[in-house]
Amino acid sequence: MSLSFLRGLLVATCFGMLAGQAQAATLSADLKPEAGTLKLGVQPWLGYGQWYVAEDQGLFEANGLNKVELINFNEDKDMNAALASGRIDAGNLATHTAMAMVAAGLPVKIVLLLDQSTSADALIADASVKTLADLKGKSVAYEEGTTSDILLHSALAKAGMSLADVKPVPMPASSAGSALLAGQVPAAVTYEPYLSAAARQGANIHTLYQGSDDAGLISDVLVVREDVLKQRPGQVLALLKSWDAAYTHFQAQPEQGRAIIAKGVGADVGELDSAFAGVQFYSLADNQRELQGSFVGDTWQHIIKAAGNAGILPQPIDPEQILDTRFVDTLK
Template structure:
């Protein structure tokens, strides 16, 4: 798993180098406008701590201060929905996990990574009650998590580090927003989710604890802002 993580980081670095060269390549064809073009700019977002800066910018009027008169923040609850909206052109940009963005690029989806937003430490975690004290204790137990997301990556990574695999647990697929609630309700003994759902869950049940966090390997989980290619070309300002 560590080798896979190293390859993933190499891909991210390669993408960053490519992005660093992109402005120069664009400048050779046309000058980038000094002011944004008119019209709405729709940006997809989920209730994740690392995307909070967009809500701050909206509340403080920072978009309009910088000439963006109609930025529309569109809220989503699940990764699959925001991904579909971006792929179908319903959004101009989206805040998504780095591994998701890399997958989109690899699949030929016309998007560009333009900004690294965050690197998760304790904001993505596996949480459990007092009866589960180690990753080894997950063997044979139900684990609630959202498949294909950062929660999926974190769970499989934690299992691999302890000589286990996803086959050693009983997956209970559900949105990250519901995983913590399922744990509190006693429907599952373990859940994988992220902030603010971690804090909400632990506030309601003092026996819950962080069993394993993304900070065990900084850089394993991060998030980026992606913009559709057609938007970059048609509205470079």
């Protein structure tokens, strides 16, 4: 989503909304969730999978959230618009997308680090493209403004090229792999479960570049609107407890957890072994370490630089502008 579009949404739909850092009442670990439905935006991405586990295992209710509505989106721009307009309370986004939203003035905060992709985001190609250098002059399908966009820029930079050296073919990540299979493009950037689907159906499709080739670049976070942080801090705290309970359940029963997540993203669990291996989920304990350590240091700066080079983030964002760690800290 472009910066100008995000600003337009802010003016059109968020005029008069609270700005600046939300200041909820003093938090305590036993703060009770407020009444009402919490609307959470998701996409069919494995990294958001613990929400499906929480829903399936009744963990939202176990933590006092009587109603959590998981609302599915196919493209980042649609979820961004829903957050801007207040149609959803919270959303699962790529870190650089959250940065761009705050840079545009949208009142959201990051409250939880969800996952990092190592091989579950990738640039894939047919037999005509053997190396990154072979992309020169060729069409590449990818979703603009997303993790696919950043990964493509990273891959091209590694080969001494830029976006000007290829022919961009913008489309949803869910369609990019299909376009490659159909012979419409020789290369595409997408993520799981679409990568596994493309690999199964195309014998000559191979990986050119993936998240681990630029460690730390591709990660996802949970953002919450500032008015929700202020008015319903108990719901937010319960949401984080539910994620961690789901993570614990997943670690104890990985086969069941994988089956639940596969169903949630619309895939066959038997076809996602390599996909799950390419995603690292973060627990609350991981968050308490990372949000005071490397994630807000070198990794943060690396993402800012990559997003800036991709034209997604026009200005740097400091962690204190966007992070609200009170909820993670309260649950130590």
